[in-house]
Amino acid sequence: MNITICFDKLDPAPWVQGLQHAFPQAIVTAWVPGAPQADHAIVWAPPQKFIDEQPGLQTLFNIGAGVDALLQLKLPTHLKVVRLDDAGMSVQMAEYVCHAVIRHFREFDGYDSDTQSGKWSYRKPRSRAAFAVGVMGLGVLGERVAKALQVFEFPVNGFSRSPKDLPGIRCFSGAQGLSEFLAATRVLVNLMPLTPETENILNHATLSQLQKGGYLINVARGKHLVEEDLITLIDGGHLAGATLDVFRTEPLPAGHPFWQHPQITVTPHTSARTLREESIAQIVGKIQALQRGEAINGVVDHQRGY
Incomplete structure (x- = not known):
């Protein structure tokens, strides 16, 4: 299983390291243009180019609570957009x-x-x-x-x-x-x-x-x-x-x-920051649930916008 991380203006390295440690069965990399296809992605404000180059993605995990920026992109209809339930x-x-x-x-x-x-x-x-x-x-x-x-x-x-x-x-x-x-x-x-x-x-x-x-x-x-x-x-x-x-x-x-x-x-958009360790644990749990064929919380309704 391949997992890629694509962030705008955030360093993906700690997330790559943390996710690889929490999920050693997976191959975890930071996305660069032209990268191999991934099964799942963890993102924050990714460019349209990322979506276009990854048609095989099954799920898109957003590290913030709001998904409005993602839904402005042209997303494949099969792609699950998943928001964090809480994560601190x-x-x-x-x-x-x-x-x-x-x-x-x-x-x-x-x-x-x-x-x-x-x-x-x-x-x-x-x-x-x-x-x-x-x-x-x-x-x-x-x-x-x-x-x-x-x-x-x-x-x-x-x-x-x-x-x-x-x-x-x-x-x-x-x-x-x-x-x-x-x-x-x-x-x-x-x-x-x-x-x-x-x-x-x-x-x-x-x-x-x-x-x-x-x-x-x-x-x-x-x-x-x-x-x-x-x-x-x-x-x-x-x-x-x-x-x-x-x-x-x-x-x-x-x-x-x-x-x-x-x-x-x-205040400078600081009311609730994403906590990395809690988020990684939640995302790993959701990927494992999907592997078992189970439903997960946080799947976004594209029509409603949340």
Whole structure:
């Protein structure tokens, strides 16, 4: 069995070494143009040339949670695209989102500003009941985030394309449920997959439906957000601010208004990083299951986009 690794701007060598150690029966190599045919591939943002040169591939394992970049390529209809179920990303995402929610709720940004100017300040405690957090996208990551927020006793809402029933979480679904979900939400956490239907979903019309003083946390994809609309709603006073980890252009260009906006916190796409050892173990397990003729989790529906 041949396994190839094709990464854009990432060093494949540690992955080749780790996968070869975990799966000694296989031949593991880093892809170069003109390389021999492989049975399985582990990829991150591969070029179309890679797909065109590997018509015999059976599965394409993506090392990130989102597969939107892969589905923009011309893929053979028989090729299974497989995303990671978790591989250590969900706990990182839960940490990041809980930190961002609590930082906003407890007004730590304001305390930081005061202490930097030598001011000993006091802010009246806010009502937790008035800070309903809405998690938009209830996949593996979204469900873990929603459960983590419950620990801090925030009211938690959830939105998904199809109906879900999660204990203690007020769930909404479908186009009709979106408006009700937004109106019930003070802090919006976006974890939706990026598809043609969800691109630009965070726009003036949707964000303005959040409760007055609403707050946005975007940890999904930059193309979900209409950036100008966010700034307009913050500067107009309807939204209190945002924490953004993903952007339309990455790295975020110098001079972009997000860098200097006092009510926007920027982080460099670091909310949930792929953990190599956990990912390799999961991929090896899935390949072995396929060899036994078993079904595996994480196979992407090309039509739905996730």
